[in-house]
Amino acid sequence: MSWFRALKDTTRSGLTVERKRLEPLIALRGAAGLAIVLTVALTLFGPAVAAGSAFGAYQAAIATFQRSWRPRPELAIASGASLGLSTFLGYLTGSHLFLFLPLLAVWTFLAGLAWAAGPTIGIIASSNVAMMLVTITLPTSIGQAAGHAAMMAFGGLVQATLVILFPVRRWGAHRDALADALAAEADYARRLRHDPVAPFDPQPLMLARSAAALTPRQARTRPAQLHGTRGIAERIRPVLASLADPAVGVPADGPERDRVRELLAAAGSILDAAARAIRHGTPVTIPSGAIAAFRTPDTGAILAGPPARAAKRLGSLLRDVVETAGGVEETPAATWAHPFRRARPVPQPAPPPQAKPLSRPTLIQLLPVAVRAIRKEARPGSPILRHATRVSTVAVAGYLIGNALPLGHGYWAPMSAVMVMRPDFSQTYSRAVARFGGTLVGVTVATGIVQLADPGTTLSAALAVVFAGLMYLLMRTGQLAAQACVAMYVVFLLGMGGEAWDQTVPERVVLTLVGGLLAMLSYALYPAWETPRLRTRLADWLAALGEYAAAVVGHYARPEGKACPDVREALLKARAAHIAWLEAAARAKTEPVRHRGLSRAAADDAADALHHLGRVAMLMEAHLPDRDATPVPAAAALADALRTATADGARALRERRVPRWKPVRDALDAWDGEGVPDRVVRRGAGLLLETLEDLSDALDHDVPPMTVKPADAEKPGP
Template identity: 55%
Template sequence: MRWLRTFGAVVRSGLTIEETRLEPLLALRTAAGVALVVGPALWLVSPAFAASAALGAFSAGTATFQRTWRPRKVIALGAGAGLALSTFVGYLAAGRLATFLPLLAVWAFAAGMAWALGSTAGIVAATTVGSMLVTVTLPTSVGLALGHAGVIALGGVAQAMLILLFPIRRWGAHRDALADALAAVSDYARRLQDDPAAPFDPEPLMTARDAAAVTPSQARTRPPVLHGPRGLAERIVPVVAALADPDVGAPAEGPGRDRVRELLNAAAEVLDAAAHAIRRGTSAEVPPWSADVLRLDGLGEVLEEPARQVAEELVKLLAETLQVAGGDGAHEKAPASSGPARAQFLVRPTLFRLLPVVVRAVRRELRRDSPVFRHAVRLAAVAPLGYLIASPLPVGHGYWAPIASVMVMRPDFHRTYARAVGRLAGTLAGVALATGMVRALGPDAHVFGALAVVSAALSYTLLRTGYAYSQCFTAAYVVFLLGMGGHAWEQTVPERVVLTLIGGALAMLAYVVFPAWETPRLPGRLADWLAANGRYAAAVLRGYAEPTREHRADMRGALLASREARAAWQEAYDQARQEPVRPRGLTSREAEDAQEALKGFDRATMLMESHLPGADSRPAPEVERFAEALEANTAQAAEDMREHRNPDWGRVAEALDTWEGVAGDRSPVLRRGAQLQKKALDNLATAVSRTPLERDVGSAREEQRVRAALASEGDGSTPARGGG
């Protein structure tokens, strides 16, 4: 029953239309790249060469739509080269199964391991497996094989040339990432007006940081506006959190709280304006009332220390944000800082220096429990198996079965199954649509070539709205391509549907036979997040104990590690909720409560970070003892959680009891932060601490709760939050 319910959710997910911004100009340019190589090849050579050219141009164009921070032209060239190489190598081994199947298995395994470098590398590598399998017109000599490989590579070159000659939203992805980060901070400021304890999701800031890493050549052409706002957004987050907190910021009620709400609302307006300016490449236009609110005059009358100090810092940071983002002078009443002293950038290795990075990334994933390694093993098994199953069948183009498997398989359960459903639904619709047009128009290679280009354009346009909908026009594109090559629709259409069904079934079965479930790994992911949070909190406390630049650098590194651990937990938690397996060691309710506890711990540390003393402040060695106790206790508790033992906070409690406070105006912030950290750790212990009998009972109750939740989703009602 659990599998049936999960499969129902998978079907709904696979057919869901995603709300996203369409990019018709990009789709038109990429489709023009397909036409640029198909047309001349069809007119000057043959339909067979035109089909090869279309394969390279279409696949290289699809690669440029993946989320990547490298130049799109580089991605197109790399995809075209990979497709050409796999096609030629596949031809050399295609004469006998004894040589072709081992090559196919090794190539598919390498393509699966490419996910160690990210989703873009994994998806592009999967297309090279498909090109190795495609035999629309198998060359009869090495010379012809080189010719087909060359025309496939030419498709990537054509896409790269169009990107170079007709740039559309150059640096657009980087602008969107930075604008999304500022918008996320803006949304956080708005939520703090009503909920001073609201959590902040750092994922947009992490994405913006990833986008900020550029190669030296990119750094020379990157717009100046992409240099500074991300660092300002990072500094604004703890400041607005501290300003809204009733214990270390504004009072819970009264004129001070009203003034803080005005400041937070004005901050949100400024950040939205900066985000819009960065996204569109225009000047930031801030409403006049926001500029009036963000004045330093009168802050001392309604806000006391340390809230007034934080409010002043916020106004300065917002002024600098407007200055860097291209403000139009609406904020001249606020003091503006000088901005970044010099342009710095995070280094991204060039393609010629990627080899050591690739080796390290792949080596990290070469272990039995790695989802990437298991995905590679499944690909290596399914691609040859699909080829063996489909080859003896009384149909042509048996390669469509393994291609369908390879293109839908992903390292996680939900996306693999959802894409299999989406591919089958899209194939059925696309084949039906294209078949009707083929029958109505009759055999005409040039008409079919034009229709293939139109289908490619529609596929690119809908690529980000849902896999099933883009796959519909991809299937139509293939039908027109086969028709252009002289294949009768009666032979190709039923075959493609049946073989797609076989390929999707093989992909689903492979995950069942050799899964990579995230549910059993949740306690370990949670433990990693706890340990990283403990190191981050200790680094912030040491910034109070001894304010030095070295400690600030350590704090930044610990913060990034904590965010990475949190992102890994969130990804695993989201995947586990979609898996059809029984919770082990941590039920859904316990995971949710533990997640909220660690978010509270994060927030407490962030409040401390907002009041870090300057380098000229006197040391506070009393804080060092609490930092040591906190780091040691969280590290030990993480090990206990991995071994399914209950955590203990004895050292933290003892250090907090003996801590007499730190003299000076930062003492209230430290005390408040330490108390919130201890409370969050207690909440975490409450969430995960159980006896073995309670764990067995909790798993059974969790299964009942999931059943009730899924049933209520089916009839549109909202389930009550029950015990786990």
């Protein structure tokens, strides 16, 4: 992509206002907390302290909006306390440039590294640095600086108290994550009716798994509807795929395919009903037609073999989903609900040992986890380390440039740069454009209000609260709307402290532009492009899928039933590698750099081949043999060959060579001589080799002829 097109796309992205679900009650709660802090500070300490303390409450409310599964009060307290500490340290050195600049560089560098611990921590840390640049100019003594810091921490405490006293959908994010996973599987079931090999985005399941990790306090209080449903949903996806796929299921046409389409449509309706029930905390209401599809005895007469087993398994899992999601709603036509209830106790075999519940560290326990994540990224070539270096350099340069310009309020340049800079190109550039555009809109509106109303201290404080509340309400709709509200909030907040609008507006516009240009220039001069790393991401995905496929195939040689922890662990690693690839490919498409050894067409074809590799392994997982099944000894040799060949293939990918799959082919040839008791096993094994060869074909056309070296070729002799 050319620089012109990249800039055009990022500009369009930054200026886009999206239609999102608004959360007015949460926005009102955040604005109320800000109003309380401003009222207390104005009453007790005056406008200057009120202006500084308002930043603590403002930032603490923003922290509670971040996508985090942690208790929101903890985020608010941590945000207010960290901003107070940053402000106090900044004021101690602010009057001595030779002391403040090193502190700013170190503080900003650490804030940049904080992105390694997750976007929530990264956003809070970056915002603290940006707001510190403003708030250190407000106190006039060490005592006042300590008072400002204390009031900022008080602002975080107020926001945390309001979150506890007035919770809004306390488990709403967790419910939405689980409901989105079920809804994604419902959509997958419907798409399988028309495309038996339709792709599935694992992101909703990964997000639901992240939401299922709870702190000890959360685990004691979570709603019953959030118990167990995710685990059942995880087992439904491979069953849906195995029921629809012609390779191990039913033919592409005929009465068997018609029955499968009917079952898939019914499964989609039931999963959608369960998703709605979990999202809103209500009983499950299922259409009677969906129940009838699983009640009819025709399924057993039409389907046989693996498809019949998959249909039976699907009905059992859907019944479990309905029961764990809250049961079926009682209706006058309650008879159709009976197939999804156990009318009488049926003796069941002892369940397999349950895995340990997913646990999330508390805020204190998170500190060593964050430190380990930061240490892992503190290495040459790391995008996070490059981001930390960029943002610290830009902050220092912006501070020096802002102070050198005869405008006053020079801190706005580094503040704007720190607020817009992100570890990747597209977000940095789109946010820079949005911040400047939002600033123009915001200061224009604020100027008009000031000219018409000439607000004093009280009215300025009220207007600051109003526009902060609008920012909370609109912050998810896009950066342009949010930044316009931020500009108006800052103008009125500083106007409350005695600064006239004409002392803030011109400087803010010019210095915001300077900060945005510095941020954009820094990424152009010291980038962290994702495009050159695409081969590495693809290799990681191949290696993870190879481990997953090998784990699945290995269990045909040593049947252990459906509960296979090694398969589950390998699947999670493969999903994580898949998500990393998707994110990297999306970022690479917006970057103004040429590909290096992996064109966009080859990347798409290779990703398609790996998707099918994972799908075939998933199909085989859906039919894992029971403990008493007959072992297939040849499967052990194939598992070893898959593990070795995919590891070598990943190495070949990183070295810009085309991988070859001779060990897998040899293992399959040896297997054919022994005979295969189940067509699913041998057919699936053959499909694994086909997908690997498709991967080589996709890469073969993308490597220059001089560099095409088979990964398993022998070295030439002397």
